Amino acid sequence: xxxxxxxxSQTAGPYVHIGYTPNFAGINGVYFQDLGAQMIKGDVSxxxxxxxxxxxxxxxxxxxxxxxxxxxxxxxGRYPGAEGADPAFAGFGRCPCDAESGEFRxxxxxxxxxxxxxxxxxxxxxxxxxxxxxxxxxxxxxAYFSDEEAAxxxxxxxxxxxxxxxxxxxxxxxxxxxLYRFNIRLQGPEExxxxxx
Numbered sequence: 001x002x003x004x005x006x007x008x009s010q011t012a013g014p015y016v017h018i019g020y021t022p023n024f025a026g027i028n029g030v031y032f033q034d035l036g037a038q039m040i041k042g043d044v045s046x047x048x049x050x051x052x053x054x055x056x057x058x059x060x061x062x063x064x065x066x067x068x069x070x071x072x073x074x075x076x077g078r079y080p081g082a083e084g085a086d087p088a089f090a091g092f093g094r095c096p097c098d099a100e101s102g103e104f105r106x107x108x109x110x111x112x113x114x115x116x117x118x119x120x121x122x123x124x125x126x127x128x129x130x131x132x133x134x135x136x137x138x139x140x141x142x143a144y145f146s147d148e149e150a151a152x153x154x155x156x157x158x159x160x161x162x163x164x165x166x167x168x169x170x171x172x173x174x175x176x177x178x179l180y181r182f183n184i185r186l187q188g189p190e191e192x193x194x195x196x197x
Contacts, residue, residue, distance in 0.1 A: 046075025
């Protein structure tokens with residue numbers, strides 16, 4: 001048996017869009033539409049919203065080649081597959097950032113509060129996963145809603161954050177009717193909080 005060294009880890013590189021969003025990459029015919037392109041599948045319950053933002057690197061430059069995935073509960077706080085979950089809501093979205101502006105955009109619903117396994121509830125939130133050049137492992141974060149102050153104050157995850165001054169990096173802010181902005185900063189003084197997977 002030949003003893004070979006471990007292959008070095010690589011960043012997502014230019015191939016992430018070919019594999020995850022082939023239609024976006026101009027490779028048509030693999031799928032009718034890219035997986036995760038549509039979170040709402042029909043007559044969904046709850047408030048329809050748009051979550052948008054930009055992923056910025058440490059210099060404040062938009063990462064125009066990033067891809068963001070969203071995972072969330074339905075308006076009743078249930079994930080797909082759970083008893084009583086809304087069948088018209090996928091709970092999953094995938095969005096390559098715009099090649100010009102670097103913006104991602106999810107047409108979704110405002111999630112409900114989710115039960116915490118040991119009791120209590122988690123405030124409405126959307127879990128996000130980010131991949132891009134320069135990122136060896138995908139980054140996990142959460143977008144909470146700044147207009148859910150009482151729920152955020154009781155949230156067990158937000159409650160564990162030692163440096164309370166950093167909590168605003170996890171808050172999506174309303175920008176007009178049913179539109180929320182959540183910018184993700186990979187480094188710098190306003191660096192977004194990232195979680196272990």
